[in-house]
Amino acid sequence: MKMISIPAPKSSSVADAYIHQEPEIQALFPYAPYTDSSYEVRLEQLDQREKAYLRKELVQVLRTYHQQESRHPEIAKNLDLLEQSGTSAVIGGQQAGLLSGPLFTLYKAITVIQLAKREQKRLGRPVVPVFWIAGEDHDREEIDHVWLQNAQGTMIKHTYPREMSLSKRPISHITLHQEEMKNWINQLAWQLPDTPYKSEWLTVIEAAAAKANNWTCFFAEIMFELFGKYGVILIDSQDEQVRKLEKPFFQKLLEKEEQISQRVAATLTDIEQMGYVAPLTMDPDQAHFFVLENGERQALLREKEGYRTRDTGNFYSHQDLIAQPELLSTNVITRTLMQEMLFPTLAFVAGPGEIAYWAAYGTAFEEMDCQMPIVYPRLNITLMEPNSAKRWEEFQLEWDNLFGSLSDQKEEWFRLQKPPEAVAMIEELKGKLATWYQPVIQYLSEEISTHLETIGEKNLQKHWQQIDYFSKQTDRIIREKHQTSLRHWDEIIQSLQPNQKLQERVHNVIPFWNQYGLHWLEQLVEQDLLQGKGDHIVAYL
Template structure:
């Protein structure tokens, strides 16, 4: 599959059809988008009133409340990003998304000469429990350990899930490394956990604590006023579900023809909305009737619209229509996606058009790898580069073990094999004694070879134990930089580094330059 971020960074014209908001590297795209947004209207007073009440309940900073007040101004635009409400904010890329929105909003505020505010859309309507139920940190030994939520979610939206007891979380944080910040971070986590009423709020409070001085606005789409505000868009999606499917299929085919792998893979009949009754289920359409996935009961369009009028809280968008609802509710100058999101947004341009919108500018999130001072020192000492760690260190492990082999283990075993082979060759004349001698010799030699291989494995195991300190350091390096054989930003939780460096770590994230769309090393 082609690297979409690099394609956008180096030759946007190749994918321009799929991103009608324009080239994120060109300031002209932002200026053109601002003119387009000025032609549209939004329920700014209701948005600001509802957001203010929500953020007062979160105990948000004066900077955030100032940003919210700016939304009342018809000139104010928004840079939006979003993510599922992961445990303790989820992986590092959540923080990187938030910071990208903050930095881009600040940059465009200066360049456009008008208010631009950063907004984080919390996908609390999502019911994918496996997506949010665990996060990973590095323990005091430098090894990766999980922090898990109990239960299975029961098919309910994340925003309807209760926060676990603090004791459940605390027991999983006790093995974090000692530092001057560890105690205060755990105390703050406890305070937030006990304050939050649901997993969405828990997420918002935790991320807000990390970025509070930059005024990030949190948008919870499950707030009743926002549901009511979005209901005309849900009605339109229900009415035009066939057009939406066709538009998605058309653009997806073009995307595949260009050499990319689609993220959204419809199975047929999707209306691209969910209905919670109470379990959240996809609405499908077949044989002139609507129904819910896994159920036989059918619904008419009138029945769904009546339910929407009386209970808009029960409806929610899916991956196809969530960006549309966002576009309908907020003056979106740009959206900050991760690589996977960027791929599925590329399939949505024609869906936007069918519903009367132009897709916003897609600005890829910051990408970074944190390198502690000890990791930097060890990389230098071993003559390793970051690319070597990404490629895997097994070859380097083997080399380290062999470099400490002062007894020539392989040579000794090879000499023994040669001696055994020679000895059995000398027994070959005995085959004249009995027809079965050849078979006995072959079986016996195979057993000897098996035992020799077993002995060789045990010797090398013992040799590896003699190198355990060096192998442990290599494992710590992989756990820190490529945990679970993946990119650090996709696995490790920000608290891994906040516990070690305090808020200075978040400050370092805020210093990452915008614009090159490449992985940036954060040297701590």
């Protein structure tokens, strides 16, 4: 597979400043991700905390989660390693998106695999890859669909039927209705062209759905299929056995919760004073936990004597929450701390949004008497399909064009196809018409009636509208003349910038699996892609 690594353009975001090692943002993180010595120092720090980890108990829970029929020998091997003192982990995570979610979820998993493999070899110590599935999340709208391109080149949202009664239920608690899911998958398959690979992915996905009893399990089964042979350990953060294991950590988090909130808020203020947009906003009374009520996840607000749910108004004492840890779940801040409590985390693989969040968390880790792990930026990849590669050459595009609006570039290209004088002549005509009209309007309004001034202005506007109509018809004829090239532009846009976003944030693996099989994904995993520092990789299919 041909690959090109290109520097992504600099922006004013926190994530970009971190990737480019801007000193003021880097100072918020204890480790530089592209410096070898960071991993050695972090490993020493983990060794000092070895007694804090419940390795045997954690691995026992993970072995139960990785049922024998789903477990690849490499996963079993890595679970054995994780049980041993001195083994560290590289962790990345995501919500349980349908059919694995957007492509960047897979790129995050690839980064986890490659970073763990690289550091195990370099450090001479076991390092295992872990993928954290955020099963407690309840924002179903983010994960209940995939985008497909129809025959006309338009992006269509293929959404799973939503049950409004499940709006705040953790994703791991949403039952997968087998027949309904099978129908949804078949509808999706019907919208994709018949290829040699169609029956392959359809068989795999239907088998994954048949094994799963909830949405998170469905996601996990697909991840097993894609990455099991690379030994990726999966964990569902909403697993009841995991939650029981977390009880002492929840107790400590609850004791420190207000101080954590204050310190994160202070860091967010510092980030704003540096001139960056704060990555999140915080209510001063916001507690950084959710509690399950009648199966729904309710946000908690802090009070003097305990906590109260934001929406339902129910009160909970500190002891109420500790007594039933299975009802608790973390939020975007405390989730990072819980990962650190459970796993000896060498590095956390983060997307741009996560990097921005983690910039505010350093002092929260200190409050919990530990240290933030190395935060490693995930791989950014664009898949270049053969047709898109041809069109890219056809229009002589540069790599910088990938990060600008291709739709705007298409319109600029079209503008250049018009006769150079055409636009100027039409604008000149409108100007001359106004010049001719104004003296007539002024004379008639003064000599006959001021009412004629209004009528004259409206009449002028109608003439302008007719000129605009003439201009649009000219554009239409020119577009028809260049319709093949414009269609080629649309092919590039829908493949590389669907919905005016980078491909990795919209497209799912299924259309690519359907068209090309999975050999390209295996090549991405097996090639060393971590050499660039924040570069964007273009992979030719």
